[in-house]
Amino acid sequence: xxxxxxxxxxxxxxxxxxxxxxxxxxxxxxxxxxxxxxxxxxxxxxxxxxxxxxxxxxxxxxxxxxxxxxxxxxxxxxxxxxxxxxxxxxxxxxxxxxxxxxxxxxxxxxxxxxxxxxxxxxxxxxxxxxxxxxxxxxxxxxxxxxxxxxxxxxxxxxxxxxxxxxxxxxxxxxxxxxxxxxxxxxxxxxxxxxxxxxxxxxxxxxxxxxxxxxxxxxxxxxxxxxxxxxxxxxxxxxxxxxxxxxxxxxxxxxxxxxxxxxxxxxxxxxxxxxxxxxxxxxxxxxxxxxxxxxxxxxxxxxxxxxxxxxxxxxxxxxxxxxxxxxxxxxxxxxxxxxxxxxxxxxxxxxxxxxxxxxxxxxxxxxxxxxxxxxxxxxxxxxxxx
Amino acid sequence: xxxxxxxxxxxxxxxxxxxxxxxxxxxxxxxxxxxxxxxxxxxxxxxxxxxxxxxxxxxxxxxxxxxxxxxxxxxxxxxxxxxxxxxxxxxxxxxxxxxxxxxxxxxxxxxxxxxxxxxxxxxxxxxxxxxxxxxxxxxxxxxxxxxxxxxxxxxxxxxxxxxxxxxxxxxxxxxxxxxxxxxxxxxxxxxxxxxxxxxxxxxxxxxxxxxxxxxxxxxxxxxxxxxxxxxxxxxxxxxxxxxxxxxxxxxxxxxxxxxxxxxxxxxxxxxxxxxxxxxxxxxxx
Numbered sequence: 001x002x003x004x005x006x007x008x009x010x011x012x013x014x015x016x017x018x019x020x021x022x023x024x025x026x027x028x029x030x031x032x033x034x035x036x037x038x039x040x041x042x043x044x045x046x047x048x049x050x051x052x053x054x055x056x057x058x059x060x061x062x063x064x065x066x067x068x069x070x071x072x073x074x075x076x077x078x079x080x081x082x083x084x085x086x087x088x089x090x091x092x093x094x095x096x097x098x099x100x101x102x103x104x105x106x107x108x109x110x111x112x113x114x115x116x117x118x119x120x121x122x123x124x125x126x127x128x129x130x131x132x133x134x135x136x137x138x139x140x141x142x143x144x145x146x147x148x149x150x151x152x153x154x155x156x157x158x159x160x161x162x163x164x165x166x167x168x169x170x171x172x173x174x175x176x177x178x179x180x181x182x183x184x185x186x187x188x189x190x191x192x193x194x195x196x197x198x199x200x201x202x203x204x205x206x207x208x209x210x211x212x213x214x215x216x217x218x219x220x221x222x223x224x225x226x227x228x229x230x231x232x233x234x235x236x237x238x239x240x241x242x243x244x245x246x247x248x249x250x251x252x253x254x255x256x257x258x259x260x261x262x263x264x265x266x267x268x269x270x271x272x273x274x275x276x277x278x279x280x281x282x283x284x285x286x287x288x289x290x291x292x293x294x295x296x297x298x299x300x301x302x303x304x305x306x307x308x309x310x311x312x313x314x315x316x317x318x319x320x321x322x323x324x325x326x327x328x329x330x331x332x333x334x335x336x337x338x339x340x341x342x343x344x345x346x347x348x349x350x351x352x353x354x355x356x357x358x359x360x361x362x363x364x365x366x367x368x369x370x371x372x373x374x375x376x377x378x379x380x381x382x383x384x385x
Numbered sequence: 386x387x388x389x390x391x392x393x394x395x396x397x398x399x400x401x402x403x404x405x406x407x408x409x410x411x412x413x414x415x416x417x418x419x420x421x422x423x424x425x426x427x428x429x430x431x432x433x434x435x436x437x438x439x440x441x442x443x444x445x446x447x448x449x450x451x452x453x454x455x456x457x458x459x460x461x462x463x464x465x466x467x468x469x470x471x472x473x474x475x476x477x478x479x480x481x482x483x484x485x486x487x488x489x490x491x492x493x494x495x496x497x498x499x500x501x502x503x504x505x506x507x508x509x510x511x512x513x514x515x516x517x518x519x520x521x522x523x524x525x526x527x528x529x530x531x532x533x534x535x536x537x538x539x540x541x542x543x544x545x546x547x548x549x550x551x552x553x554x555x556x557x558x559x560x561x562x563x564x565x566x567x568x569x570x571x572x573x574x575x576x577x578x579x580x581x582x583x584x585x586x587x588x589x590x591x592x593x594x595x596x597x598x599x600x601x602x603x604x605x606x607x608x609x610x611x612x613x614x615x616x617x618x619x620x621x622x623x624x625x626x627x628x629x630x631x632x633x634x635x636x637x638x639x640x641x642x643x644x645x646x647x648x649x650x651x652x653x654x655x656x657x658x659x660x661x662x663x664x665x666x667x668x669x670x
Binding site: 200205 | 396399496516650651
């Protein structure tokens with residue numbers, strides 16, 4: 001009996017020595033749909049990693065409030081009170097930009113889930129422990145332009161761009177305009193105040209322009225007013241294409257959303273093995289399926305971190321970073337590996353424009369419609385607005 | 386000409402909801418004498434009531450109007466008794482800080498309960514359009530304009546034709562004399578603040594259909610309401626509708642005729658406040 005205990009204790013001690021324990025800070029805007037989805041994804045990924053038994057991931061979750069003023073003290077707490085070495089976070093560009101100083105001060109391994117703005121790329125250009133999974137804004141533009149080229153080939157000629165006049169909507173609008181004009185489009189761009197809900201005047205003026213595509217760059221608060229008021233003024237574009245960071249809750253159930261198109265990195269209907277596996281696991285854990293691509297993004301980050309920690313056999317952040325740089329894995333978005341960013345500013349860039357797909361709200365849900373090889377349904381063009 | 390007419394229609398229809406939000410605020414300022422910074426959050430509560438009833442039981446927002454008004458009347462009355470009444474004798478800065486604090490608290494409560502996301506209701510008539518003589522406008526903005534006119538007409542009738550309404554106006558004009566005539570000032574304050582919140586609740590229900598429900602939905606409209614009551618003259622209920630029409634028309638005209646005018650829309654109401662206050666101080670000098 002005594003021998004049995006000795007063997008058991010030795011085995012347990014051996015197991016605990018073989019298991020790498022990681023304390024990971026998760027800094028996300030958990031009161032937003034995207035932030036909650038990202039957190040769910042990270043938790044699901046961590047659960048999978050822990051189930052393997054080789055790496056034990058302990059998550060310390062804090063809310064960044066989707067605001068720099070909340071995020072910076074939250075990161076400081078993670079680093080000084082919770083003493084984590086690894087942080088998963090950085091969903092919104094503005095928040096992540098504000099975190100660049102404190103991150104460089106505390107030197108964690110920073111696994112960035114969102115923050116597409118090139119301003120963030122510049123801010124982290126001299127930081128070697130920065131792994132950016134999400135595509136950069138120039139990847140987003142490239143993917144959207146590919147779709148606009150397809151629309152041009154299908155007869156679209158005039159694009160009316162409605163852009164919110166804050167940093168999100170107006171950054172790069174001139175470049176965007178030029179690129180569309182280079183494709184052969186005639187473009188009319190109009191600024192608006194996001195959240196004002198007043199579009200009838202601008203849309204009335206646009207009637208004279210007779211746009212084939214109404215392209216709006218704004219926030220979720222603008223989605224429904226634009227959809228309703230486009231009809232109310234009788235604009236009748238062939239396509240309404242929106243580019244908000246998130247869509248309103250329940251928008252897909254509103255008949256006004258029908259035929260409206262947009263861009264996302266993932267939908268549950270994406271047909272690859274990892275995506276199907278993710279959907280199954282997510283449904284099992286949370287009892288529902290999400291449309292938010294931040295959920296699989298969080299999941300991928302946790303899985304890749306687990307894989308790197310397992311290869312490193314250590315909780316040392318630099319050894320994990322070195323292994324993460326070598327990671328090659330299939331994900332719900334497609335293959336993941338890290339390369340220097342296209343501009344060469346950051347060393348570890350995960351995904352690029354190839355993960356983006358265009359969707360259309362059709363019969364109460366978002367369906368992939370472009371590129372053709374990933375489309376679940378043909379694009380309805382012209383749409384009925 | 387068609388563009389001008391369409392712009393004028395757009396402006397007039399927008400004025401309905403502006404007037405509804407501003408009338409409630411004017412009632413609180415004019416009768417109770419308190420600048421209620423939480424007025425936008427009462428509007429937000431109305432929007433969420435409509436949203437929850439729609440999602441929970443499929444109740445059409447038009448049906449939930451009455452319930453929202455009643456709930457907000459109670460919320461307003463409780464707010465008056467619990468928070469406003471104790472500070473009525475305090476300096477104005479304290480009163481403003483109190484309502485500002487209430488605004489922040491309600492907004493954060495909504496953030497905790499519902500998150501920061503935008504939520505939409507989907508009644509079948511939401512995108513319906515009326516075409517008339519080459520002009521077109523939405524059924525919902527038109528209905529909300531008509532409803533605003535009816536409600537405000539009812540309010541003005543109440544204030545001008547009923548004993549209780551006359552008592553409200555008497556208290557608004559002089560805080561001491563009505564007491565000598567047996568008018569219970571406290572009761573009038575309670576009624577006015579409750580009505581003010583109820584009007585905000587009704588406006589919130591309309592906003593949930595026209596725009597969305599979110600913790601910040603009332604903010605932009607409260608700013609405009611402040612511009613309107615400044616333009617009308619603080620507490621001058623009769624001036625609210627003309628001021629709302631003037632502001633909405635100015636916004637529509639700027640948005641239509643000024644290049645890049647959509648970005649200037651929000652500047653219009655600041656310009657209105659600035660111009661009105663400057664003009665008043667010149668006139669007084």
